Amino acid sequence: MNQLTITQPDDWHLHVRDNDVMASVIGFTARQFGRAIIMPNLKTPVTTTAEALAYKDRILSALPENSSFQPLMTLYLTDNTPAEEIKKAKDSGFIHAVKLYPAGATTNADSGVTDLKKTEAALAAMEQHGLPLLVHGEVTHPSIDIFDREKVFIDQQLVPLIERHPNLRIVFEHITTTDAVQFVTESNNNIAATITPQHLLLNRNAMLVGGIHPHNYCLPVLKRETHREALLKAATSGNPKFFLGTDSAPHAKNDKESSCGCAGIFSAHAALEFYAIAFEQADALDKLEGFASFYGADFYGLPRNTQQLTLSKTRLEIPTEISFGNQTLVPFFAGETLQWALS
Ligand code: NCD
Numbered sequence: 001m002n003q004l005t006i007t008q009p010d011d012w013h014l015h016v017r018d019n020d021v022m023a024s025v026i027g028f029t030a031r032q033f034g035r036a037i038i039m040p041n042l043k044t045p046v047t048t049t050a051e052a053l054a055y056k057d058r059i060l061s062a063l064p065e066n067s068s069f070q071p072l073m074t075l076y077l078t079d080n081t082p083a084e085e086i087k088k089a090k091d092s093g094f095i096h097a098v099k100l101y102p103a104g105a106t107t108n109a110d111s112g113v114t115d116l117k118k119t120e121a122a123l124a125a126m127e128q129h130g131l132p133l134l135v136h137g138e139v140t141h142p143s144i145d146i147f148d149r150e151k152v153f154i155d156q157q158l159v160p161l162i163e164r165h166p167n168l169r170i171v172f173e174h175i176t177t178t179d180a181v182q183f184v185t186e187s188n189n190n191i192a193a194t195i196t197p198q199h200l201l202l203n204r205n206a207m208l209v210g211g212i213h214p215h216n217y218c219l220p221v222l223k224r225e226t227h228r229e230a231l232l233k234a235a236t237s238g239n240p241k242f243f244l245g246t247d248s249a250p251h252a253k254n255d256k257e258s259s260c261g262c263a264g265i266f267s268a269h270a271a272l273e274f275y276a277i278a279f280e281q282a283d284a285l286d287k288l289e290g291f292a293s294f295y296g297a298d299f300y301g302l303p304r305n306t307q308q309l310t311l312s313k314t315r316l317e318i319p320t321e322i323s324f325g326n327q328t329l330v331p332f333f334a335g336e337t338l339q340w341a342l343s
Pocket residue numbers: 015041106107108136217218219220247249250263264265
């Protein structure tokens with residue numbers, strides 16, 4: 001196959017940051033995707049409808065001219081999110097989900113939830129009003145090995161959460177393990193999952209063999225090959241519970257190439273191309289459109305996009321650096337040549 005035309009996709013998990021650095025990255029997403037679920041983990045997290053509206057306006061102002069890209073906003077759940085704020089968010093019409101970061105789990109998660117029990121009122125309101133919960137599914141207890149944190153989260157947090165709130169719609173974000181694939185597959189239709197390009201294309205060797213590769217470090221961390229294979233199988237299965245969410249998470253080069261490098265991989269510059277490579281490896285390019293363009297919209301109760309776009313078998317050279325405000329970032333597959341490109 002040398003060309004693939006599909007309905008325009010959406011990105012159901014994206015970090016665009018704010019201000020001048022946002023202006024550097026937003027165009028990459030807007031040229032591929034119709035819409036994206038915008039993560040609320042700014043330095044000062046987006047915890048209210050009013051803050052989300054202001055952030056949405058800043059995103060719209062940063063878009064290239066004539067872009068029809070739509071940011072789908074989210075709220076950052078805290079121990080203190082009131083049920084009234086959930087109702088307000090739902091009524092706003094522009095907030096599409098609420099994000100759960102266990103406190104300390106990842107970048108800008110310090111104000112995250114310390115104990116799910118403290119969020120009962122907010123969760124009940126989300127369940128009642130049909131506002132999905134997006135879950136960063138990792139426990140943070142120092143005694144739990146980082147490679148086990150997703151599985152332990154399922155057992156200790158997610159299973160009881162679903163028992164307490166059977167009608168809560170949940171997206172298990174950026175899943176990385178066979179355990180998560182199995183859990184989502186066996187759950188009812190209120191539970192879905194996003195999968196990133198890095199977890200489909202790489203295993204942990206790409207981070208740790210031949211030296212430490214900070215630009216392949218993200219959270220949840222890359223896992224062993226058997227997990228990657230399970231994710232690729234799920235993504236290409238045609239099961240509508242699994243859909244596209246890049247988790248593109250830009251950080252300045254200096255912050256990643258550091259004695260304590262931060263977590264996050266920037267993939268927005270060639271997101272759909274990365275997925276095409278993964279799907280082609282599984283001989284499943286015919287399943288890309290459902291995963292990228294249909295199932296997420298269906299889960300969120302939004303109309304599918306109507307425009308189309310075409311990927312072609314052509315060489316796409318990935319730059320070694322991209323400007324990021326007054327600094328630079330190192331993009332996913334920096335300096336390499338891909339075999340697919342958006343026409
Ligand atoms: C994300 C970021 O940088 O905001 N980092 C990451 O490694 N994925 C946060 C997140 O989604 O965990």
